[in-house]
Amino acid sequence: MKTRRRVMLSDVAAEAGVSATTASYILNGRADEMRISPATVAKVQAAVASLGYRPNRSARSLRTRRTATVGLISDQIAGAQYGSSMLTGASLAARELDHLVVMGESGGDPDLERLLIEEMLDREVDGVVYATRTARAISLPAGLRGVRAVLLNCEAPGEQVASVMPDDEGGGRAAARVLLDAGIDDVWVIGEDPTPDATAGPRRLAGVRAELAAHGSAVAGVIACDWTVEDGFEATSAWLAAGGRPRGLVCMNDRLAMGAFQALAEAGYRVPDDVSVVSFDGSALAGWLRPVLTSVELPFRELGALAVRRLLDVDDRGGTVSLPMAVREGGSVRASAEVG
Amino acid sequence: MKTRRRVMLSDVAAEAGVSATTASYILNGRADEMRISPATVAKVQAAVASLGYRPNRSARSLRTRRTATVGLISDQIAGAQYGSSMLTGASLAARELDHLVVMGESGGDPDLERLLIEEMLDREVDGVVYATRTARAISLPAGLRGVRAVLLNCEAPGEQVASVMPDDEGGGRAAARVLLDAGIDDVWVIGEDPTPDATAGPRRLAGVRAELAAHGSAVAGVIACDWTVEDGFEATSAWLAAGGRPRGLVCMNDRLAMGAFQALAEAGYRVPDDVSVVSFDGSALAGWLRPVLTSVELPFRELGALAVRRLLDVDDRGGTVSLPMAVREGGSVRASAEVG
DNA sequence: CTGAAAGCGCTTACAG
DNA sequence: CTGAAAGCGCTTACAG
Numbered sequence: 250m251k252t253r254r255r256v257m258l259s260d261v262a263a264e265a266g267v268s269a270t271t272a273s274y275i276l277n278g279r280a281d282e283m284r285i286s287p288a289t290v291a292k293v294q295a296a297v298a299s300l301g302y303r304p305n306r307s308a309r310s311l312r313t314r315r316t317a318t319v320g321l322i323s324d325q326i327a328g329a330q331y332g333s334s335m336l337t338g339a340s341l342a343a344r345e346l347d348h349l350v351v352m353g354e355s356g357g358d359p360d361l362e363r364l365l366i367e368e369m370l371d372r373e374v375d376g377v378v379y380a381t382r383t384a385r386a387i388s389l390p391a392g393l394r395g396v397r398a399v400l401l402n403c404e405a406p407g408e409q410v411a412s413v414m415p416d417d418e419g420g421g422r423a424a425a426r427v428l429l430d431a432g433i434d435d436v437w438v439i440g441e442d443p444t445p446d447a448t449a450g451p452r453r454l455a456g457v458r459a460e461l462a463a464h465g466s467a468v469a470g471v472i473a474c475d476w477t478v479e480d481g482f483e484a485t486s487a488w489l490a491a492g493g494r495p496r497g498l499v500c501m502n503d504r505l506a507m508g509a510f511q512a513l514a515e516a517g518y519r520v521p522d523d524v525s526v527v528s529f530d531g532s533a534l535a536g537w538l539r540p541v542l543t544s545v546e547l548p549f550r551e552l553g554a555l556a557v558r559r560l561l562d563v564d565d566r567g568g569t570v571s572l573p574m575a576v577r578e579g580g581s582v583r584a585s586a587e588v589g
Numbered sequence: 590m591k592t593r594r595r596v597m598l599s600d601v602a603a604e605a606g607v608s609a610t611t612a613s614y615i616l617n618g619r620a621d622e623m624r625i626s627p628a629t630v631a632k633v634q635a636a637v638a639s640l641g642y643r644p645n646r647s648a649r650s651l652r653t654r655r656t657a658t659v660g661l662i663s664d665q666i667a668g669a670q671y672g673s674s675m676l677t678g679a680s681l682a683a684r685e686l687d688h689l690v691v692m693g694e695s696g697g698d699p700d701l702e703r704l705l706i707e708e709m710l711d712r713e714v715d716g717v718v719y720a721t722r723t724a725r726a727i728s729l730p731a732g733l734r735g736v737r738a739v740l741l742n743c744e745a746p747g748e749q750v751a752s753v754m755p756d757d758e759g760g761g762r763a764a765a766r767v768l769l770d771a772g773i774d775d776v777w778v779i780g781e782d783p784t785p786d787a788t789a790g791p792r793r794l795a796g797v798r799a800e801l802a803a804h805g806s807a808v809a810g811v812i813a814c815d816w817t818v819e820d821g822f823e824a825t826s827a828w829l830a831a832g833g834r835p836r837g838l839v840c841m842n843d844r845l846a847m848g849a850f851q852a853l854a855e856a857g858y859r860v861p862d863d864v865s866v867v868s869f870d871g872s873a874l875a876g877w878l879r880p881v882l883t884s885v886e887l888p889f890r891e892l893g894a895l896a897v898r899r900l901l902d903v904d905d906r907g908g909t910v911s912l913p914m915a916v917r918e919g920g921s922v923r924a925s926a927e928v929g
Numbered sequence: 930c931t932g933a934a935a936g937c938g939c940t941t942a943c944a945g
Numbered sequence: 946c947t948g949a950a951a952g953c954g955c956t957t958a959c960a961g
Contacts, residue, residue, distance in 0.1 A: 340692060352680060
């Protein structure tokens, strides 16, 4: 690659006047364990610095079978609307643990996925994070069986594998609480998710129900639809046309809420004066709407970071860890002072 | 990593009854060159298949100094609103060329960037793609000097390095043409970019000017502001309040256009009946607005893919290659039939 | 406390 | 046409 890449361990050893063995021990932080004299350590460190020595990782890997590299394979998280920051979190966490991430996207193609896993294992990654764009239940890819792995944004029920998920049920409770705190207990939910295996929708809904129940109330109604802006617009329009009288709306994601905003505006309702709206995701879109959408945030960076940390943590016991979802306050919920 | 990972080249050779040398030549597609008999080739292939042999890449890399891996370092493309699909394109193109991508994000921190480049070179990536979230002029990072590299979404003026960019000027011309084709030559531009070194804004504007000039017209006015939804709303509102009478608007990105939509609606103007709007990016947001925004699309996947292909193409001569930006038709420009 | 030597699993001159 | 052998640059028992 580069001409500079020529100084090797033997050069360092020669410069310091010691054997490669000694230099290697020092480089690997085993000087104390080996009781190497401070003077020797200093000489070697000086040689490393003056020569600009950087160990050849391929050579080291061949011996140690470790590459200081983690694989991150997904269906489509880079191409996703916003979940791509799982990659940022993973990359940063890897860096902190002196690793680099090798990524691959299958686009949902099982053959390509298998191939990518093989390629990563051939390159002896120290483990692989398997991520999905959408939170859901999966069956563990065969190529990952027996491999150190962490699931990110997905779970494999019945498998003995570590998994990192957002706490969607807690998020659902938080969303309901925002409305209840504003004095609204007449709540409709838009976007019950028809996708099989998807976990976000059902859990968020369960959380909303639980929180309302805890306050002696219940969900006034649930509208099933997909999760696009268009779906939000149509579902809300149809509901209004059918005589729906809105007070509090929980939208299953920010795009649905955007569609709901459009339908509400068209029907002459004002947010938050007439209707309070809360949604999920905390995506950039929430901040672009007028009023700014109050949304329960998906902690993508933290999810990615935690997946990598668990992957590299030899003491990890496996199982699912759920990360809390925080409410990002906007202006789409009326102030509680106005309770009437 | 995995217990299966034990069959090695010598096992294949033994199973096939040949030497490791012969097996290796066959594995590396040099059977013809070495005039190895078809029968021998067949035996080795059978052994590979029955044993499920996969070469150890670390060992191979140590010899060949090639890792079948490319580095992709950026300031923040994974965390970006939508440019993250450059990663998808890069990953797919790498896969097609039998490579995997090693990614790193510096978050704009020069120290971290330097470190990441070092780490990638230590792992002997076959080259590195250096990407920026925002199209702009940069100075080549010192760590990349002498390294096989391709710049993605940025250029280093005066340097002898390959670069892949969107054709923003062509995009600007296309945007203007959309308006001209609808019979509108009274065009305001929102979002002249104050960011130093940013290339997208100036080039898009130059394209708009050039196209209008070619039709004997000129830009009616330009409003400078940053590129957020809020900026678009405020700039447009202020302009309208100052007596601006809109007909055709070119917004420098989709978020500005969203803000302009909000301001226009608030002032009682309808899109596209009163005002036609064209913008740049072709992001998902364009499809969420009502009407759907006509936007000149940034070909992110293709950009990422081309960067990797050029990186791995030994015949590449360097220099900048600009990829065309296509108009994505929405409903924000009035039909040309209505010309009046 | 330090060093000589083997070996990680391949590729590739070199010899035949 | 095929094989024995060296070597890529490290790490790590093992011996002293």
